[in-house]
Amino acid sequence: MRAGDTPAKDGQAAFRDALIAAGLLIPTGVDGLYGRSGVFEDVVERFGDLIAAWGGDDGADVMRFPPALARNQFERSGYLKSFPHLAGTVHAFKGDERAHQSLLRRLEEGEEWTDAQMATSVVLTPAACYPVYPTLAERGPLPAEGALVDVYSYCFRHEPSLDPARMQLFRMREYVRAGTPEQVIAFRQSWVERGRALMESLALPVAVDLANDPFFGRAGRMLAANQRDQGLKFELLIPIASQDQPTACLSFNYHQDHFGLLWDLRTPDGAVAHTACVGFGMERVALALFRHHGFDVKAWPAAVRAVLWG
């Protein structure tokens, strides 16, 4: 989303209510936390297969992580510098019996009880690609052809919203590339084109635009401006809950040597590796399909059904 945008709350809430009424989203009482119906999940799965059909021949190394990072990796990743407001840490009870009694009493009396919880060594994954960089670095210098990784994970971001397309827990499918600047830039360019063609094959109205991440605070505004000036982030946008504020459904990010430096990831000649990733928001794509083709998947255009269900 662009800085200064004020979301059209009414339209977002109305679309969310309609999705819930149709049974596609299952409410939990928490904004941004939903269950999903079998129909919704089928669309997500079929879209996952479509991504594989477009990207599968590139020979990506598949890695699947649980939706959590080791806390020491998270601390080193720099996430807290840029996005402290979005992070979610896992805490657990570590007290004795007395502390347990006190917890139960406070729970019973409707008092705050969570201050007895202590940080664990687990942090929720904020972006599917985060575990990839330390994993690659651990393996030593990259091979000459660099690395290409396919990751898929639930991600957590503390951004509760009435917009059903802005969830707190959602799935991100990514291709991550590491190598020389030339390899990484070529990868991102090819995905900007492929991503657009892939989404157009689903008869969705798409626009690709320059974007920035929601860096925190005053220093963050400069980081965001710099990211835009250098053209480091592009998004593929589709109107979902609002016509005039389309939603990012795919992101194309060039990190330059940011993660290479952080994790000491190197190319065979000893240079710091560059990295890029392309991320698909699985729920957002499903929501875009429901928005544009209707809630009844059997009534979707035949061409779209053919692309997804063959």
Ligand code: ATP
């Ligand atoms: P936005 O600008 O809408 O906040 P973003 O720039 O934060 O999106 P990325 O960090 O690039 O998004 O994440 C990659 C992809 O994950 C996005 O293109 C989007 O499809 C999806 N995504 C991001 N945040 C959410 C969310 N809160 N709920 C659902 N999907 C999301």
Ligand code: ZN
């Ligand atoms: Zn990524």
Ligand code: MG
């Ligand atoms: Mg965001």
